[in-house]
Each structure stands twice: as C-alpha cells, then as structure tokens.
Amino acid sequence: MNLQVGGQKLRFLANGPSIPDELLMARDEGHVVFFCGAGVSRAFAGLPDFFGLADKIIDKLRVEPDSPACKLIQDARTSVPGAISIDRIFGLLEREFASSDIEEAVTSALKPPENCVLTAHKILLDLASTPQGTKLVTTNFDRLFDDCGRNLQSWQPPRLPDPLRSNEFNGIVYLHGRAKPDYGGAEGDGFVLSSSTFGHAYVSNGWATAFIRSILEQYLVVFVGYTADDAPVQYLLEALNTANRKKAFAFHAGNQKEAAARWRHKGVNAIPYDAPDNDHTALWDSLKAWAKRARDPEAWYEEIIATSQKGPAKLQPHERGQIAHIVSTHKGAEKFRLHEPPPPAEWLCVFDRYRRFAAPGNTDWLNPAKSYVNPFERYGLDSDPLPPSEHSPKQQPPSGAWDALEPNTLDVSTSSKDNLTAFHTQNPYYTPRLVSRLEQLGLWLARVCDQPAAIWWAVRQTFLHQNIQYYILQRFNTPDSQIHDNTRIAWRLLFENWEQPKNFYHDWFTLQSTIRKEGWSSSLIRKFGALLQPYLSIEPSPLDSPIPPNADTPQGHDRLIIRKGVTHPQPYKPITIPDEWCLPAVRILRQNLELALALEHEAGGYTYTKLAHYSETM
Template sequence: MRFHPNGPSIPDVLLERCDAGRVVFLCGAGVSVPSGMPNFVDLTQYVIEFFDPPVDSEIMAAFQPWLVDQSDQSAVKTPLDQIFNLLHLEYGKDEVNALVTKRLSESLETKDSGREHALIKRISSSQNGVPQIVTTNFDRLFEAEQKGKSLARHEPPAFPDLNFGSTIEGITYLHGRLVDIGSESHPYVLSSADFGRAYLSEGWATNFIRHLLEQYTVVLVGYQAEDPPIKYLLQGLNHDGQYDRSRLYAFDRGLPEDIEAKWRDRGVTAIAYSNHPDLWTSLEAWAGRADDPRGWRASIIAKSQQDPKNLTPHERGQVAHVLRTVQGARLFADTDPAPHPEWVCVMDASVRSANQCRSHGDNAEVFDPRAAYGLDDDLRDISEDERRQGVCNDNLLVWRNEDDNPHDFHRMGGRHLDGFETIPKRLGHLIAWVRKSIASPVLAWWAIRQNELHPRLLHEIDWQLEQEKGLHERARHTWRLILECHRDPRNRQWRGEWFDLKGRVDAEGWTSSTLREFSRAVMPRVSIRPPLGLGEAKPPSSTWENVRPSDLGQFAVQFLEMYDEDLEVPDEILPKVFGILQEQLIITSDLLADIQPASIQIPTCYPNREVNGRELITKGAEVITWFVRLFDRMAAKWPILANAYATTWPLTDRFFFRKLKLYAYSKVNVFHADHVAEGLLSLDQETFWDSDVIRELLFLLGDRWGEFSPESRAQLSERILAGPDQFSYWPDEEFSRLRDKLAAKYARYLELQDCELTAATHERLVEIIGNIPGWRDDWATSVVVEEGSHMGVVGTDETPDAILNLPINAVIPRAKEDLKWDFDSFTEKRPFTGLVKTNPRKALSALTIAGRADDYPVVFWSSLIEALPLDIRPRLRRAFLNRVARLPHAVIAQLRHPLGRWLRDHLAAVLEFDDDLGWAVYDHTVDGILSGGADATKSALGEVHQGGKVIPRSRRTFGYAVNGPVGMCAEALFHAVSGVKPEASSLIPDHIKSRVERLFTAPGEGADHAVSITTSKLNWLMYVDPIWTEERLIPMLAFGHPAAEPAWNGFLYSGRAPWTPLAEILKPLMLDLYPWIEGFSWERDFSSQAAQWLGVMRVFYSGVSSLSRSEMRSALRAMSDDTRSQFIFWLGRVGQQKENSWVNHVIPLIADDWPRERRYRTSASVKAWIGLLDDTGDAFPYVYEAVKRFLVPVETDEHPFYRFTQEISGERPITTRFPETTLDLVNIVTPLVLTRPPYELPQILTLIAETEPRLTSDPRYLRLIDLVERS
C-alpha cells in the first residue's frame, strides 16, 4: 500500500504488524543525515582531513576512490570500516574515536533536526505507544524532544535479553552511544576489527539481532545494501534467500527491480522509493496511522462512498489494504451511506485486470478496467503462460492467508446446510455488504460474471430479497434468475447427462428409475453469461428503470443437448416419455417468457420439406425435432391420445406450442378438418400472421384445404386477403403496400398449391397483385422456404470457352461480365486466366486493344503476368516484355505485387533472353513502383490479430520484405548475379550494385525491405565483393544507423553464423548486441539466433574472430533470461553433435564462461539446465558437476524430469544409470516446501530406491520422500 502516489509500496503484513506493535526499526546513518549529521563517507573524510596522512600513504590510497564518486557502486573501493581500521592502527583507536565524538557533538544548524527521528519513534513503537528502536548511529537524536517519561537506553554489550521476556522498549544503540567530548573512553563500533568482534568472534550484536528477528519484524532504514553494518549483520546471521524474508525489510532508494535484486540474495525484502522526500512524506503519513490505527482506517473507508473510478490507483490501494483485514471489512459493510457498488470491481481481480473493451460504431466508447479500478501495485500485462501458472493480481473476494479458517467447513460428514456454512469473518462482512447492495445493477452484473457464487452469499441474497419490500421489480426478477442459475449444479459441470442416460437405458432399459433420470436430464436450466461488447468489462451505469438485460448479461435457456444421438423409445414406453418431454417443454417455455429473449430459433416441424441448404439447429433445440418425431409416432399409434396432448397446447405460446399445434393440426387422423378450420379462424391477428410459424400455417392450409367446407375456405380466404394489422416496425405510409404484398404472398402460395379460391376471392387477389410493381410468383413460393447453410470447397473455373472464339475486341468486356462467383456451385469463374494458358497471344492482344482505350484491368494483367506459359515463342515473349515496359507508371504501381513476384522468379531468364530489354523492363517496373510513393512499397502482409486485437509488429523485417514489391525487386537482382556462380572477390557488377543502392532510397518501408533482403546475403556478399560490402553494407549494422533494424533482421534471418572475415569486422558490434537486439517487436525472435552465433564464435572460432572468456561472459550477462535459457538449449545440441563434444566444448564454456552472479540463477534457466542434462547420456555426471553451481530450488507446472524416468532410444532412464547424481540434482532443485504436485519426483525416488537401495537412508532421499508423502 502507498500513502502517497509517489511513495514506496509498503507490504500489508508490515503495516498490520506495526499496528500490533510487533515492528522494530533498525536505523542507519541515512536517518540522521537530514538533521545535519555526516554519513559514513563524510565522517571518514572528516577524520582523514584532520590527521592529513601523506598522499602516498595506504590510508589515502584506500580512500581516494571514495572522493571521486560516492554513488559509483561499480568502482572497486576499500570498505570504510577497513579504512577506519587503518586509522586506528596509524593514529590510535582512542584518538580517532575521540575525533568522531567531536564531529558528532557539533551543534546542528538545520531547522528541523530530529524530525525524521520523531516520525520513526511514532511508527516503531509498542502498543502502549512507547518507542522501540534499534540504531547503529552514535548520535542521540532519538532522545531529543522526548515528551513525558524518558526512554530506556541500551548500550553494548548490555542489550535486553528478549528470550527471557525483557522488553525492547526504548533506544538500543547497537554500535555504541555518543559520549561527551571529555570522556576517557569512546567505545564505538567503527573499524573492521570492531565489527568482527560485535558480529563474529564475540557475536553479541548478532545474537541480539537474531533474537529480535525471532520475535519482531525488523525494518532497515537509512542503509544501503553495501553498508558495513548490513554486510556484517547478514554475514553474522548467515542470512540468505532460504530465510523468511517477511521478517526483515529494508527501505532503499532506486528502481524497484534494481533494489529488489540488491537485497533479495541477502534474504531481505526490499521496499524501493524514488527519492528521500517521498520516503519521509510516506513515513509521516504512516506515523499518523500508527498514532490512531482505528481512526486512520475509518478515514480510508470513508473514501469508499465515492465512485472508485474517481480515485487514484494508490487511493484505491489504500481501501483495498483496509479490506484485507476483518476490522476493515466490517467497517466497510457497516458504513452508512453504503459504499459505492462499483467497489466490487476493485475487489474482484478478474474484473479490474480484464482487457479493455469497446462499444460498436464510429464513435465507439473504449473502457479500460485497469485504469478505472486498478490498484497501484497491480501486475500489468500478465501473459497467458503466467496466468496458467497461477500468476494473478490480488483478489480480495477469496480466502487469504491472514483470514481465519473455520474448521467445521472441512469435514467429511455432518456438514452444514447450504447457505448456513461458517465462513471466514472478513468474507462474511463482504457478503453482508453485497447483500445490502443488491439494489444496484452493478452487483447483478458482477454476480453474472462469476462461475459460481458461494452458497452463503446465495442464501444472504435470497434473504434480502424477502426483506427488501421496496426493491424494484426488475431487480427482484433479475436476482431470482441469477439465484436460479447459480443454484443449478449443471451450470458448473460438464453436461454429459445425455450420454449417462443413454448408457443407463442401454444397460437397464426403461425402468421407473431411468424415467426419473430422463426427467432430470431433459429439465431446462437458466444460463447467464457475461455481456458482449462494452459490458464485458464495464458495469452498467443505469438504474433498474433504464438498464437493459443485455447490459447485465446474456440470458438464455439451455435445453438438453442430444449430440445427434437419439434414444430408442419402445412403443410401450412412448406415452410416458412423450409426456415427460412435453412437461419439460412447458417449463422451458415459461423460462423463456421470464428472460424474454430478443429472438429464439426453433427448428421447423418439416425438416425435409422446402429447405434450401442445411437447416441450422442451435444446441439443445434438436430436442424439438425429436419431440416432433415422437409426436408423429403418437399420432400414428394413439391418435386420440395425441389429440388429447395437442389440444392442451396453447396457441398463445410463441416459443414452441404455437408452431407445434399448427403442425399437429396437419394430422388427418388426429384432428378433424372442421375442428382445424375453426381453430385457425379463431386465431388472433398476431398469431395468424406470426412469421415464425408461416411454414407450419401454409403447409397446413395447403395440405388440408380440400378437406375444409366451402364456408371455411371462404372465411379463411377472406382472412388472408384482409391481411395483417400494422406491425410495429412498419411505417405508417408503407402500411397498405406491405399489408397487401404479404397477403398476396399467402393467397398466391395457396393457388400455386392447387388450392381453389372462390371466383370473387381470385379476382380480388388478381387486383391486389396488379397493384404490386414487379410481382413475381417466386415471391409466393419462397415464403415457405427454410434458408439453411451451404457448405463446400470454393474453387475456380478457368475454362476459356466463353471468350475463346470471340473477336479480340470483345474478349475483355465479356471476361469482365463472367468474372463472378457462382455461389450455388461454389465456383469462381476465371475464363481470362484459362485464355492466357491456352492462347496467350490472344490474351495479350486483347489487353493491348483495351490499353488503347486507356483501360488496363488489373485483374487481367495480373493473370497474364502470373499465368503466362514459360514455353511461349520468342516473338511473343518479346512482345510481352515490350508491352510491360510501356505500361503507365500508375498501372505498374497497381500491379506491383504480381510484377515484383515475376521479376524475382524470371529476371535472370529474361536477361539471358535479351539483356537490354530485360533491364528496360526491370527499371521501368522499379520506376513505376517508386512513383506510387510509400503506399506502393508496402508489404502485402497486413496487421497480425489475436483475440480481436492488433498485435504490434515491426514491418522493418525480412518476413515483410519478401512479401513487399521492393523486396522482391531486390531479390531479383541477387538472383541475376547468383546465376553466374561468381568466385571469391570476383565482385558484384556495378550495374547491379547501383540498382541495389537505388532501392535503399525507396520511399516508405521499401528501403527497409531492400536493406533486409541485401543483408540476408551478407556472408555471400562478403565472399564475392568484400570491399563494397565493408564500405556500403556493414556500416548499416551500426546501432545508430537509420537502417540498423532491417539490416540486423535480414542478417539474422539468414541463419548462418558470420563467415570468419566478416566475424572479425562485426565482433565489436556482436559483443554489444544485447540488450539492443531484444527491443524489437519482430514476427520472429532472433535474440537466441544471435546468442548462438556468439557461442559459435566462442567455441569454434580462433584468433581475432573468436571471443575471449570475459567477452562471452559479458554477453551472457547482457542477454535476457529467456535468451540465456535458449542458449542453454543450443549448448545441448552442440554437446550431442559429435563424440566428446560435451567434454571438449560444452563443459569448458559452462565452467569457465557462465556468469556466477546469483541473479542469473532463475527458474527459467534451471528448467533449461535440466533440459540440457536429460540429453547428456554417458556424460551426465561430468556435465552435472559443471552445471551444479547454477541450480537453485524452483517450482513449476511443467514436467522437467519426465525424460529422467523414461527409456530414450533404447537406453535405460538416466535415473537408473546414475541414481546418486540424479538424487543430488533433484534435491538441489526441489524447494524446502512444495505448493504444487511433485509430478515425476515420486517415480524418480522409486527408481533410485530400486537401483541403489543404500540411498534410501541418504538425508537427501529422506527429505524428498517426506515431501512426496506429505503432498
């Protein structure tokens, strides 16, 4: 949590322990510097200047580097405690220390001296408010301005014995307290000898700090990681990364990643801050909190009544910090007025960490939940791999380590009823707040986003719905649907009930039990998914009066999914199965009425009648088709029973039964025609003209028209010709026309089905149709056609028959007409392409004639360029080349891609055919492309999309170059040269080089593409034309050159390590390649490729082009962790190349060159080392000895030891071949505590025990087997 936007982020656990009086500040010189006290360097300088040792003395030689730049941590400097040791030896300890006393006793001139000490005393205090401070400073500023009772003082070596209950209250001077100037003794810990006694040989300081850490959390302030007190303290404690880092914290200035790296290996949790004023501003605010934790907490919770979007990230972080405690959550829940409902979006990490979303339209709103709800310490841009590994932002709505853990919830029997479970107190208070806030649509939106709500929360919401009488009806209705959705277990598990039921029926038959199971399986359920568009991440801002259901979620009713597999239903069980299915359809219809979907697709009752294409049936709706088939069987076998069922179906139900009843009316043996006619005539207008049942109505009328009485037919005809009432979406001025048109479609359809109308009705229909412009009878027949989907493979038809025998001047106009896609046959017609292949002369002539009219159809010119046969006669070839050479520049720009490809593939052959004409075509093509400007030089590759978002990619790469017209033109030039097979230093012809260099000046991205293509051939060019390469091309690889990015990308794309003469020139650049090369968003990551080249130069090259040990090590240090890991994999391939490669090449590089710093021993590198080791074969023990020092404990979701348990290429597993070495490896990389399953560890230990039983008593084995047995 941050007290201020630019302040340090202080861990929650530290703040909470401070509230409990369990934090002690250990203060260094940096605390006293603002009050005018010297730091250690200034104090040393003061003493040295007083004694004025000779310039060539050991003291001056040791101190000189400190005078140059105190902040330069990279310079080699003698530690200041050792310089004081030299001073003690030269001038005497008492005299030197007396001088220290004099300097520290000087009066302070700063106005606010002691301000920082006063703040720390307020923070680092017991629950009684008594300061409890440890300091390595000698000054007495902590004693200044002490109000009330004076503080206890503790001086070395008489420290309070914390193991025997002594209090730490007061000031503990760890290195001594400033004495008066006239004192005989000045007992300070200053020199290396003093530090050695205090922390090592006598160890009284070490013992005191060790006991302090056992009982308190210690915070270091006023130190740097390199300060002598810290060095000796941690050395004395033997403190490293294996210790609990939550017991020891340190404030330090700098970037978080730098500060954390400096302190991590010392076993200290670093808290970074940007500058000293920011630190003291935050500590001042912390002191205010420490004075009154409850009051501070209340002031923060008061902010929760504001919209969190109006607060800054650090202010939201403060509220989140308070909500992580029981007291804070209770205060939040009890606050009146209630906190703003959108605080649930802050608490839920999945909401505030979601990706930004946008609405639709030109002025689309963009909403970024991370900006609206994010906390100041949230992780940004969590990758998918990290998400899979469990990396996420802090979620305040889940159990936390600091929460209580009610034991009665964890029991195998006798559990509480759902909704009455005991829950951690903090979450209980947050549940109470959610319950009180259900009047806000925001909470409904949030609840819909959840995969599952806790039964206790569901019960609380249910209770609130009963109690809150004034709740808006839409809110009550929505919450009831949400509760129904979350309480249905089928929404939380795989819906395989149909397969389970089918299996039971196959095994047991249709018993009473399976019928009950069938009833449960076909029961519909409410399903609610998060909304689409803007609402996916942004909660609704409207009230219940104005909010739309789609703003809250996607409400749906899920039917049974049958997966295209029917159940066999015998006749004797059919009525029961049909009855159950009908009952569930009634429930489904009621649910649909509740959620009021905008539309629902119910399959037709006539799936094989008048269907164009394949009918699209949504998941679950196939049960309707099955129901219809069952009804057909019922109607055939038990027509009276079928009539009884269908009679109950309400025609007012617009979802299922309106359509089903009209279908049932079509059954001659179930319903008498008079009853059907009466039923149809009784339909209201909305039902009769419902477009969703148009097929069922018109098929019914057409099939049974002849059975109806003349009176019924006349009435039905009149009903149809009268037309529908005005639909809501019909404009008033169009109503009459649209009504008559729809009525005419219905009536004319019946006539076309041989349904006889009365003479008067027919005449009226003729009159209506006569008033409809452009009437066609297929309007009537198509009214019942069910349009489905069409599937097939789209192909092209290049048959030229349609234009083959036409006059030349008629070819292009007709080809344009035929250039269309025949949807029904999935065929795209390309007759002109066929003409190019069968009669290229006619095709060229047709385009020539069109060109005289200034018509240059790009599609046909593209066909000619790309499909022109290679075996045409020379005269035709020459005509083609001349015609291309005279195309207007604007046309060339449009044809840039097909012409670029053609030059790339054919320029060498054209030059061989006619050199002058070939270069004329080439130059004219390049002129045309360049005349089109930046747009004409763009690559054909577009943007890369992933998950609906554009992935940033650089276009200055070889991958884009080979798909760009300028890149293709550059490729053509090099193909023209390489065909000659030039020898070493035979030089590239000047007319080629001049054209290459011209392409370097192309507009837009064209120049980059030419550079990238050229540098991809850098090794070959260095061999053929070293002078031009060194003078013109290699300078582009300099990091400051404008073309450096495409130059390096092309060079690396080649995949070939630099040729030795080239490596000699490029070596300085290669050594500085990292991290520069890792800063580009290329479609391929070439960082590992460059690392492999450095490895080749180190391992296989000699002389000037080779790398020294220190150069290789420096390069490895500069690489990213991922690149170093990839380099390790490459070493594994080197080791497997030849016999003895492990010993001759890999082991020396690992042992001699690999950086030894601990920060390079990461989880990624450890996994890479294990991957290298599992392929070492017989060299495994030797390689492991080299790798061992670089391994650290790691946990992973992957299976790094899989190959250690398997036979590979017929060889026994590594574990059985080298059991003790494997045991040592596994022991080193396995943490002391496992939080994830150990995967292969049990199998490895089993193989070790079987292969080498004596190792089962080895301490390493015993530790690991204990971890396995506890997991």
C-alpha cells in the same frame, strides 16, 4: 478454490515505495524491529554523510595528507560504492591515534546543530512503537532519538536487552555505542567503529551477533537509512545468512532490479523507491504517511474508506491499492462493509481480477469512437502487471494477480473448522461457511445489491456462495428495504439460473451407461426427464459493455444489462426407450414441453432486458 498467496503491497503515495502487507500487519501486531542507519540522521537533521564525517575527523585529528587513512578515503571517493569499508579506514586511524581521541573526533563531527530537526527520528519512533512497546535499534552514535523526548529506555553495550523477553526488549538500542550528552566522546565501552571493534562484536566475542540472531529469529526486521554495502549491514547479515530467521526488508533508493540485486544475496527483501538527484522525499513522505497510520489506525481506515465513496474510476491506482490492502484482512473488510454510506458496488470491478483485466470495448455501440474504455485504466492497481497491448477477449488475468474474492493465506491461517468441509456430514444441506473476511464482503454486497453495477457484475458469475445469496434475500425482506421490484426480480432470476445443472453432457453419458448396465426403471425415467427439462437462462446482454452502469444512474435509465432466454438441453446422441417405458417417458416429456412453453412465453419477445423495465418484461 484458488488460494491467493500473499504478495499484496500498499503504496501510501503515488511515487512512494510499495510496502508489503505482511510487513504492515506485522508492525501493527508489534512483530517488527526497525534498524536505523546513518541515512536517518542525514535526512532532516543534516548530520554529515560518510565523506563529510571523514573530512571533519581528518581535520580534527590533523591527519597527514599522505597517511594510509587519507589515501584510503581518497580511494573510496572514486571506487565502486562499498568496495572500501568504513571500518578499514578507522582501523588505519587506530594505528596512529588513541581510540579515545578518535571517538572524541567522531562525536565532535556528529554534534547536531541547535534546534536540530528531528522529523525522521520521530517518524521512526512512531513506526517502532505499538501497544506492545518500542522496538528500535540504531547503529548511529548520535543521541537524536533520545532528543525526541519520548522518555524511552535506552540500551548500549555492554548491556543489551534480551529480545526473547518482549517486556524487556522495549526502547532504543544503540547497538554500536552512543555519544556522551555533550558529544565529548563515547559512553560506556566506546564505539563499534574499526575493524578490530567490529570483529570483537561480531566474531571473536560475538555479543552483537547473538543479539541480532535472537531478533531475526523472533521478528521481522526493517532497515532504514542503510545501503547494502554499509559496514553494519555487512557484519549484521553476512554472518547470519544461513541462520533460521524471519524475513528482513530494506528501503533502497533505486529501481526494483538494482535493489533486488544489491540485497538478495544478503537474504533481504528490497523495497525500492525513486530518489532522483539523491532526493529521498518519496521515502520520507511515505514513512510519514505510514507513521500517521501507526499513530491512529482507526482514523486512517476511516479516511481511506471515505475516499472509496468517489468510486474506483475517480481514484489513482495506488489509492485503489489502499482499498485493496484494507479488504485483504478481516478487520479491514469489516470496516469497509460497515462504512456509512456503503462504498459503491462498482468496487466489485476492482476486487474481481477478471473485471480489472477484461478486454477494452465500447459503452455505446452507436458512438464507438467516443465510448471506448479500458477497464484496466479504471480499475487497475498499482501492484498489477500491465496487460498486453493487444488484448484478446478470452485472455485470462495474469497468474497471481490479486483477487479480493478468493481466499488468501491469511484467511486460511485464521479460519475455524466451521469454514472447512468434512468427508461426511450430519446435514446433507449444510454448506461450509465462508471464511470471515469473504463473509464481510458478502454482507457488503448485500448492502449494495440494489445498484445496477452489482447486477451487472453478478450476471457474469457462474455462482455465488449460498451464504451470500441468503444475505441478499435477507436484504429484500428487511422492513426498511427500498429495493425496486425490478431489482428483486433480476436477482431471483439469477438465483434460479445458478441452481440449474451445468454439466449436462457428463450427466447424460452417465445416464446412458447406467441404463446399459441396469436397464430402465422408474427412477431412471425421472432422471431422463429431469436432464431434458428446459430452464430460464440469464446472460449478459449481447450489447455488452466492459464497465457497469454508473453508480449514480437512477433506476429507469436506458441501459442494457441482461438477456433472458430459455435453454433446451440437447442430447449428443438419441436414446432408445423400450415400449413398456414409453408411456411414463411421454408423460414426463409432456411436462417438459408445457414448462418450455411457459418459459418461452416469459422470455419471448423481450430478449434484451432493460434494467429500467424489469416490471414490463419479466
């Protein structure tokens, strides 16, 4: 059994960031805290960035151009981003001005315009809110989250909620202070703004450090609106880099390599997105789509699964990835299974990584130039690595490629003991049940087992779990079943084929070893005959296509799917039977010959079986 170890991601938009499944699910469960930085208030509300804020403060305070603070601001404009921290600049201003004057200048510069657009703040509040409450922390001084009109509890120093008490940690935490309602200065104990106030909050007194540590130990954290070099991030994480904490994530404008390099040493998982010309549309459109999912998860599931009716080949890679995200959990797989009408069987080619990464080929060997197809282009996910340009037919899928049909870490963590087998069992015919998510996919397969794509996929499998075979047989026996007799025959032949032993040479050498040690007996004669017993074999047609028949193809269409033949086990070495055991051996071999004749009659002359003509050839 291969265990899928997480790593699956969801992209809401083609050009948006890929958000890890674990983060999406943790948010739904109320286990995520959103940390919001200055970029949130710049996005739609149009509040100034650092340099715009600095210019307004300099003008408000009438700072001399040759002052140390002004010189440091000029150096910051031309230096490497993050080389000069904002707290140093305000530390220099504190040498010339009173803290209250600086805070009044800051709030004056941050005062939002009339009819300020609060789109970003509403999106973040939607994401931070679950039935368990709202958990949002901001290092911004503006009151725009309050202005959204949600009537949420607000917290600011010196009184902060206890993150260990979920009923208390509910609302908006203004970690570095909050402006007065008229933006005429700071409320309470003022702002955490300069080097001295940062040092007090995170080092000497450490109240902010204690608060953040409690959050990081209990929740997943998401940073939005920060860069890796922002002063709040530096203080928040560098002192806690060795702390025992859960994962932290940060949305980052840039490519994967750059994002990982900027955040990795802080112990944060970067979620990159493209932002050409400093345009963060891809981020905010994706967060808006995520917030829509957060507000009404049931409607989101319905909308996305409804798109699966088109078939995977008609969707974009990120849209197929959304279905992959859904079926990666029991809840999603169940909704997928119950949808009316059921999503087409062709989705098996997305769920099965061996089909996604199958070698390209032709669907019509009479017109190869016009029928060449690449399965990866039809079924690949946006999270998949690209296959090699020169694809070998025997090449395996990339290691770790997602596969819906194998257990994942979430399956194992939520499985009951009924899904696990024991060393001993009371029932020799007992087969451990599938994990609940895979069972839902098995029930879905039973609903679409009459579609050509289902048989096309199944004939390429070594075996299907007994429970899934049972669900398909149940579908055959339902009173309202409209399954064609040809389809029933095809599945039953597959079931029969899967029951045949596939380890002949191992069993043959074991038999020889036993005979040498114990001599011949009636039991070993029966074993001898059973090993040499021929059986009907079902394989993909030699005129194989790398993709299944069209889901809309009616039964009776001229499409080759399977080949039926007879397998005759061939011993590697002959075996000598003593005279006294020849008669019973001959009797058993005669039975095998009679069976072989019957099977050859069943398969002979109709080697290539058309889906449309099962009744004529089987």
